[in-house]
Amino acid sequence: MSPDMLFDILSKSLLQTLHMVAVSGLVGSLIGLPIGVFLATSARGELFPAPALNSAIGLVVNAARSTPFIILVVAIIPFTRLLTGTSIGTTAAIVPLTIATVPFFARLVEAAIRDVDKGLIEAARAMGATPMQIVLKVLLAEARPAILLAFTMTIVSLIGYSAMVGAVGGGGLGDLGIRYGYQRFMPEVMLAVVVVLIVLVQLVQSAGDALARRFDKRNRKT
Template sequence: MSINAWWMLGEALWETVYMVAVAGALSFVFGIPLGVLLHVSRPGKIMESRLLNQLLGGVVNAGRSIPFIILMVAIVPFTRLLVGTSIGTSAAIVPLTIAAIPFVARIVEGALNEVPAGLVEAAQSMGASPMQIISRVLLPEALPGLIHGMTLTLVTLVGYSAMAGAIGGGGLGDLGIRYGYQRFDGVIMLATVVVLIVLVQLIQWAGESLQARFEHKQA
């Protein structure tokens, strides 16, 4: 490849990392509390509320049922309202975040469901408040599962970011479509695919290493 092609590839990689990192961080900020609420409001849990659980569950299920490419188009007015444009990496972060929040919420709920009920009952018997149980029992005990879920979320966001590039979101997807596919440049297309594979492998490796470390500490 030419120097210009390498430069474009590096720029596209940076844009993808930027989109995934920011959207991932925002989805964790909003998705983790949502997942905690889904868990603690379930029947028999520490903050049981059937109405709240059904309401939140319905919203999360609705968000997860919308294909990402449709979601991007559907919320274009909202994206423009937030960032002033519907094209580019900053604009792509909005649908990426919205798509990831329900995903994170269900992962968090599932991880918390794996925490032994006996630990929660023991904390309750010692007079712990619901917030203390959440912060000192549920989240610490579920941490390896949460890290696994966050890793899966970031990997999924890499795939979503490539789709965002197909409609002007920038990043590796945009490079692969505009220069690889539309200009019939097989080298650029292959390089884009290889970089995406390497990026996913790095995220997976980092997530698994972090998860193993916390699992070892809990053992």
């Protein structure tokens, strides 16, 4: 394969991967964020005590997280086809990627919220803050660096998941590596795909770490 052809197909596959990761990461995180906040604040004795609902949602989240991604992709093919009209391609791949994102990000958000100093919550209560004000102005504000790191970890995981959907015709870098690198015995294509994935993960991780440090109050000069 000529360098120009390799560059062309690699660029196209990279754009497909970025599209899948961006859409599923954004939509999945927007859904997972309130779920994570609810799980962290709805246990017995918390701001919005609803232990039964907390347990039910937690069970669903755990079940979704326990399902191997490749099995999830195959299991929801009818649902994917219902939403997108097809079960292959980048658009179809966004459906299982989004579903996998929601419970993963929700649990990370829950952990970030639970790590907030309880003393800050009690101080806000003493000043007459409502539970919703505590969530918005204390919990989310204090947990923002951890949530940014959680989002970064989610995007990194999605990059790996997006490569796996290539095994079932999902498009992107994974599909390119399988079709050309593996099935057509072109090791240079497989190597290029691996290098691009490594660089992409490093860029995302570095950007996420830098953003989290920027919003971390402990790193601000007084």
